[in-house]
Amino acid sequence: MPELPEVETITAKLRQILPHQKITQIKVLKDKSFGGDVDHIIGSKITDVSRRAKIIRFHLDNGLSLLTHLKMTGQLIYVDQDRRMGGGHPSADWVNDLPSKHTRIVYDLTGGARLFFNDQRIFGWMKVMTAEQIENQFAQLGPDINSPDLNLDYLVAALVRRRIPIKQAMMDNKVVCGLGNIYVCDALNLSQISPFRPANSLSEHELKTLLANSQQVIARGIELGGTTFDGKYVGVDGFAGGYQKEVVAYGRAGEKCYNCGSLISKEKLGGRGTYYCPNCQR
């Protein structure tokens, strides 16, 4: 479920909280959720937390890293020794339910704090990896949508031979990372470009507009702490994001397009729900 703004929000928070903390114990409640040997990282200290695409990386002082992908329903919830979530904020009222029936892994940290990995659908994972394995994992990825390395020339070159619909191309991690279904629908609506257009049919000017709007919706999503539908995404402190209040297309089928006043449609594209305005998105 989390897209880049959600993962970025979680990463930024964990980067404030976790460095210098030691992993004292790990309880794996669902084998499928954890890859590698817990004994290789128990006793190590977290030195940094970073993000690439939608993958969060915990850097450890023994040279290994712990990587996690939250996929659709993963959550990382930090609870300190006083059972406050997210390091000092008031806690969501379900803090006392942890570990819950969806908790897959529990990390005990320095001084009695704990990090919970919850994942309803069990698509997400956490894995112990070496630097070399991480390099391989990241090698095929295009630049992050919010990366300074991403520019119009790159996007034009990446899409020139792609005939798939522009929406699918923008969601392809080999082209650009971090633009998921919610934000890509909104970026296309703001750009007044149809999601069904072949990627290589867009003019350079259209791609420029789409890139700028994509960067803008992602930046806005980060500002608002992500998007929460159905309570599936929550931050490290257990609370929801705010972008769902500002969506321009996603989830608005039957409501008026903010560009032109026509009604937003919903159709399937590449197996995903696609919200767009048939009138002004051309």
Next chain:
DNA sequence: GGCGTTGTTGGGGA
């Protein structure tokens, strides 16, 4: 019981 769900991956066909 059926359908839909915010992400990724791999198999198979063209």
Next chain:
DNA sequence: TTCCCCAACAACGC
């Protein structure tokens, strides 16, 4: 080989 489509992963709510 590359490109592209689609099923699969699995659990929940409507």
